[in-house]
Amino acid sequence: QTCIIESLINEKVQAAVDSKVSSILTKAQLTCTSTSAPGADAFCPSGYLATGCACGMACGSWDIRADTACHCQCARIDWTAARCCKVAIVG
Amino acid sequence: QTCIIESLINEKVQAAVDSKVSSILTKAQLTCTSTSAPGADAFCPSGYLATGCACGMACGSWDIRADTACHCQCARIDWTAARCCKVAIVG
Amino acid sequence: QTCIIESLINEKVQAAVDSKVSSILTKAQLTCTSTSAPGADAFCPSGYLATGCACGMACGSWDIRADTACHCQCARIDWTAARCCKVAIVG
Numbered sequence: 001q002t003c004i005i006e007s008l009i010n011e012k013v014q015a016a017v018d019s020k021v022s023s024i025l026t027k028a029q030l031t032c033t034s035t036s037a038p039g040a041d042a043f044c045p046s047g048y049l050a051t052g053c054a055c056g057m058a059c060g061s062w063d064i065r066a067d068t069a070c071h072c073q074c075a076r077i078d079w080t081a082a083r084c085c086k087v088a089i090v091g
Numbered sequence: 092q093t094c095i096i097e098s099l100i101n102e103k104v105q106a107a108v109d110s111k112v113s114s115i116l117t118k119a120q121l122t123c124t125s126t127s128a129p130g131a132d133a134f135c136p137s138g139y140l141a142t143g144c145a146c147g148m149a150c151g152s153w154d155i156r157a158d159t160a161c162h163c164q165c166a167r168i169d170w171t172a173a174r175c176c177k178v179a180i181v182g
Numbered sequence: 183q184t185c186i187i188e189s190l191i192n193e194k195v196q197a198a199v200d201s202k203v204s205s206i207l208t209k210a211q212l213t214c215t216s217t218s219a220p221g222a223d224a225f226c227p228s229g230y231l232a233t234g235c236a237c238g239m240a241c242g243s244w245d246i247r248a249d250t251a252c253h254c255q256c257a258r259i260d261w262t263a264a265r266c267c268k269v270a271i272v273g
Contacts, residue, residue: 013107016195032140049214052143052234060151060242104198143234151242
């Protein structure tokens with residue numbers, strides 16, 4: 001059996017939690033940045049993961065190392081860029 | 092000193108909040124879409140960020156502008172595509 | 183009119199929910215992985231979405247199919263790689 005006071009508490013709690021759900025969720029947003037460096041390797045800032053890479057000399061052959069760095073595979077590549085993203089708390 | 096009623100409220104609140112955590116989190120999911128356009132520039136839909144780009148003519152040299160647009164750098168590029176993602180509330 | 187007990191409950195609930203917000207949000211993080219395969223197609227693991235693609239033979243022309251697979255467009259492509267991400271609950 002549940003006392004009246006317990007029911008009241010339960011009800012208030014559920015309503016408050018539900019009303020927070022959407023406002024909480026909208027604060028989790030994707031945030032991205034780009035880095036580039038001369039040569040065959042570019043590194044993401046701390047906390048970011050690489051989602052894609054670009055290379056100089058029109059090269060589209062690359063791989064991502066340790067989740068956070070871009071490596072362009074073409075010989076004598078002149079520059080490498082990393083696209084880097086994370087889920088950030090906004091607002 | 093904490094009254095009995097306060098303890099009861101605290102306990103109920105913590106339990107309700109904890110039980111909501113996992114259900115809330117699973118609603119925040121990555122959602123992606125692709126866009127493409129003739130020429131050297133492709134734009135993400137509003138609310139999305141570019142995570143990578145593709146170019147015609149086998150070109151792998153590109154950069155992302157204003158977080159949301161792909162620009163292919165090879166001369167006389169015929170098409171550009173943007174891969175675009177965001178964190179969306181699902182369900 | 184709100185009773186004293188209702189006010190107390192409301193206050194406790196709001197405080198508890200607010201204190202959980204930041205700890206909940208920091209658990210939603212971006213998680214990524216890479217896959218590669220011989221030929222023109224590479225597929226993301228279940229639950230992941232493709233955020234970018236890489237191709238052999240320096241090719242930078244690709245498209246993403248069904249949100250989860252990379253297809254390299256250059257003729258007789260030797261390998262294709264997919265960069266795959268999702269929002270995961272960490273900790």
